[in-house]
Amino acid sequence: MSGVRAQKKQQTRRAIEEAAVELFSCKGFDATSMEDIAHAAGVGKATIYGYFPAKDDIFLQYCDDRLVIAFNQFKEQHSKEISFVEYLIAFFMIKFVFITENREFGRLLLREMLFPKEPTDKAREHNQRYFDILEGVFCVAEERGEIAPNQDHFTLSGHFFSLYVGLLAGWYSGYFDSLEEVEKSMRTLFHQVCHGIIS
């Protein structure tokens, strides 16, 4: 039975994560010290570093986990019956809402994910989840004749993703007052992609 230790580890890990998320939500990320977390979780400060490489990672991990859940919920809820643009809007808006739900959390997550100190497999893997989903959307859209054939799906994914990131940057810089405005802009932008701006 090599279960005692493993079980305890799980427990400790969860205790740390829960304590951290609770404190971050309550006091804010910067105002929460590792000592606070350690105390709240009932472990020594250094112990935390056996579970998470750095303070950031505690809730980066947490956010990422929650994001996966949101993904899956979305996949269940939304059929691909609607036009692919509407589908994409629903997809990105869910993410948008999720990310901006807590301004500070989202900010840190985005910073880390989009502009990492150096490229990591973790981030790549994270992105791959997007691309896989979008890939599926584009395939269906192509079959239905909604988009021209022979387009590089990776580039397409990148295009929509970029617009999503741009909207987030706009949000964080105060260019939107409400989610409705964001959705409106997203719709405009996505339609630009579809129809072009020339004709």
Next chain:
Amino acid sequence: MSGVRAQKKQQTRRAIEEAAVELFSCKGFDATSMEDIAHAAGVGKATIYGYFPAKDDIFLQYCDDRLVIAFNQFKEQHSKEISFVEYLIAFFMIKFVFITENREFGRLLLREMLFPKEPTDKAREHNQRYFDILEGVFCVAEERGEIAPNQDHFTLSGHFFSLYVGLLAGWYSGYFDSLEEVEKSMRTLFHQVCHGIIS
């Protein structure tokens, strides 16, 4: 004559900035301590805080200044004779090269500019410089009949800017091996915007 003090301040400020940039370039941002900078600049550590609110701001300020110079150079060098897409590509590629010249500098600059802790006038002002330039480009393009009339220039600017940001994120996540690849992708994406992906 209230000049002695003011002059000294200018001198000190420049000494700090120069010492900091020199050290950041040489040793890297994280590896350079405020004490190093203070010592190199010949002032006390605390003095620096009389000139810059935080370590980040020292070279954020510097980067921003240099960026303005790059902007102006660009405006002089490039005529608007070429097609507006080629103009935009030239414009954004210069910025791209500038930003990624020093990976660490660019990363910090982007993080701060795109996802600020809270919206600041400083960032707004920074962005406004873009929009003004792009505005001009779109007006000319419209007159020439290169793009359909009655489009919202702000949204258009946002669109191209988003793609630029997306490419940067791709670069920082290791999806490109060279600037040539970036430019190629940029061209593809910009053409998508022009012609749409439907027809």
Next chain:
DNA sequence: AAAGAATCTCGAATGCAGTCGAGTTTACCT
């Protein structure tokens, strides 16, 4: 020119993220 106000300067102190290494617990082997 003298004194009082404003500004500038810096070494010392503070607070926090992250590391170290010694001590403790668990797993594995014979």
Next chain:
DNA sequence: AGGTAAACTCGACTGCATTCGAGATTCTTT
């Protein structure tokens, strides 16, 4: 069981950004 290796834990320590506050310098006023 008994002993050894591996993994876990934590208080003390390190290094750094940022703040404090007391003293020095410059400006202003009369």
